[in-house]
Amino acid sequence: MKPSTFKEELTGRFGWKLGETEEKETRLYITPKPEIFEDLVEVIYEENGGRLATISCLDEEEIFRLLYHFALDEHEIMVTVKLPVEKDDNPSTNSIARKIPGAEWIEREIREMFGIDFEDHPAKKRLLKAESLEDDDYPFRKDFEVEDLEGD
Amino acid sequence: MATTIPIGPYHPLQEEPEHYLLTVDGEEVLDVDVQIGYNHRGIEKLSEKKTYNQVPFLVERVCGICSHSHPYAYCLAVEDCGDLEVPEKAKYLRTLIGELERIHSHLLWAGLAGHFIGYDTVFMWAWKYREEVLDLLELLTGNRNAYAMMKPGGVQRDIPREHLEEARPILDTLKEKSEMLYNAVLDDPVMKARLEGIGVLDEEDARAFGALGPTSRASGIPNDIRSDFPYGVYEDLDWKVITRDAGDVLARVEVRLLETLESIKMCEQIINRIPDEGSIDSEPKKIPPGDGIGSYEAPRGECFHYIKSDGTNRPVRHKIRAPTFMNFPTYRSTCIGETVADASIILASVDPCYCCTERAISLKEKDDVNLLELSQKRTAEIKEELGLELSPLEEVLDE
CATH class of the missing domain: 1.20.5 (Single alpha-helices involved in coiled-coils or other helix-helix interfaces)
Structure with missing residues (x-):
């Protein structure tokens, strides 16, 4: 299937709320309206056999942006759903780990490295971050300087 | 009564630091908790400070065994972002190194699997043949690991025809020996008794956890980036995706050993078809702003790289996801309810990525010794x- 065909299918379901899209040969990027995010993920994951490859987190100046990369292996398309997350004292979004077990470790990693809280996540404990780092040290944020680290 | 057994983070059986906490009742495993990150080096963060051409050397050091997979996935991401063309010859060279890497990685794992169940004969044989592949890689690229072949838009060096020809006899022997190993392992009653029906991962769970590579293919999912999102020259080669339905550890052994044979077949075809003339590098000058996704079938499954470009000479964000990160959490479905004695081989059966790039001293038989x-x-x-x-x-x- 071509990314444009899949996009048309999604537009048929969600209309204008599908938001901005961008296509390449085998790639489709979608920035949906936040209210349809969970339904969109469900359509990609449940109905089209999308495999959650990973979630990339971008630290942009004003916001964090989460990129949910789904590989539709059978259709040979890589669909990326972009979701902005407000940069405030406690940046947070809903977890998808209860629906997609494969997302559990991915969300834990982002929570430790960027400090984004995934509400309703089944296991909010440390997985990766070095013991010498405090809970509120977020090493992958742009304002975190490696040079500031002391010792080991 | 439940007891907890801590294993690691430093343990003689593990080559890499990781911490398992097994909760057991007698022989039965009730729960497993894992703590990783002892080897976290912040490569994603470091990568933001390197230029596009420097990053391959950095990501090559993510893993000693997959030292071609990470740079390849990264280059695919950059090429996706900048819509770069890769010359035909470079594609052949990239694919050849990639398949040789798969052969040595699968043999390495077969050996370790034998070692984990106390069957060191398999370990000795598998690693003996793996040596030949590493020596061949040294001949072709100059290094047994960390080949430094990749760059966005092409490869760093050409491989002369006479070196490629030297690979033929090695591949012939390897084919014979790998077939022998495959038959020996599958005929062996001890291997069967230890591996059959152990650590079963069914198709539904494999999908839910997003399992990749041989782990998912042994559970009946024909998921292979080489055929789903073809890169390199895979579309022109004659090969097949190996799958098994059983989902147990034995199926994972079978898939890996058969894939080794497929890879040998592919290497032979590549050597036959590789053009002698032609450019090996399209020398890209600038990467435009945008997103790029690189998806590469590493020996352990899909290696995923994402880069975000802002039009400067270095990526603003570089996300790396190694296949083990998705495969490892399947232990929750495979380990629980099994016995403690089987836990080590089940945990090892997803082939968690071990690094072992130390060079060995080579002893050659002389005439008089x-x-x-x-x-x-x-x-x-x-x-x-x-x-x-x-x-x-x-x-x-x-x-």
């Missing part, structure tokens, strides 16, 4: 020291 004879002589000496009876052969050697 026979290593086997030397070893038998030494055994005879030790026996004599201990006052044990010598076998007739040892008596001859001892004189």
Whole structure:
């Protein structure tokens, strides 16, 4: 299937709320309206056999942006759903780990490295971050300087 | 009554630091908790400070075994972002190194699997043949690991035809020996008893956890980036995706050993078809702003790289996801309810990524020294020291 065909299918379901899209040969990027995010993920994951490859987190100046990369292996398309997350004292979004077990470790990693809280996540404990780092040290944020680290 | 057994983070059986906490009731495993991150080096963060052409050297060091997979996935991401063309010859060279890497990685794992169940004969044989592949890689690229072949838009160096021809006899022997290994492992009652029906991952769970590579293919999912999102020259080669339905550890062994044979077949085809003339690098000058996704079938499954470009000479964000990160959490479905003795092989059966790039000293047999004879002589000496009876052969050697 071509990314444009899949996009048309999604537009048929969600209309204008599908938001901005961008296509390449085998790639489709979608920035949906936040209210349809969970339904969109469900359509990609449940109905089209999308495999959650990973979630990339971008630290942009004003916001964090989460990129949910789904590989539709059978259709040979890589669909990326972009979701902005407000940069405030406690940046947070809903977890998808209860629906997609494969997302559990991915969300834990982002929570430790960027400090984004995934509400309703089944296991909010440390997985990766070095013991010498405090809970509120977020090493992958742009304002975190490696040079500031002391010792080991 | 439940007991907890902590294993690691430093343990003689593990080559890499990781911490398992097994909760057991007698022999039965009730729960597993894992703590990783002892080896976290912040490569994603470092990568933001390197230029596009420097990053391959950095990501090559993510893993010693997949030292071609990470740079390849990264280059695919950059090429996706900048819509870069890769010359035909470079594609062949990239694919050749990638498949040789798969052969040595799968043999390495087969050996370790044997070792984990206490079957060191398999370990010795598999690693013996793996050596040949590493030597071949040294001949072709200059290094046994960390080949430094990749760059966005092409490859760093050409491989001369005479070196490629030298690979043929090695691949022939390897094919014969891998077939032997495959048959020996599958015929062996001990292997069957230890591996069959153990650590079963069913198709539904494999999908839910997003399992990748041989782990998912052994559970009946024909998920292979080489055929789903083809890169390199895979579309022109004659090969097939290996799957098995059983989902147990034995199926994972089978898939990996059969894939080794497929890879040998592919290498032979590549050597036949690789063009002698032609450019190996499209020399890209600038990467435009945008997103790029690189998806590469590493020996352990899909290696995923994402880069975000802002039009400068370095990525603003570089996300790396190694296949083990998705495969490892399947332990929750495979380990629980099994016995403690099987837990180690089940945990190892997803082939968690171990690094072992230390170079070994190479001993060559000279005309006047026979290593086997030397070893038998030494055994005879030790026996004599201990006052044990010598076998007739040892008596001859001892004189």
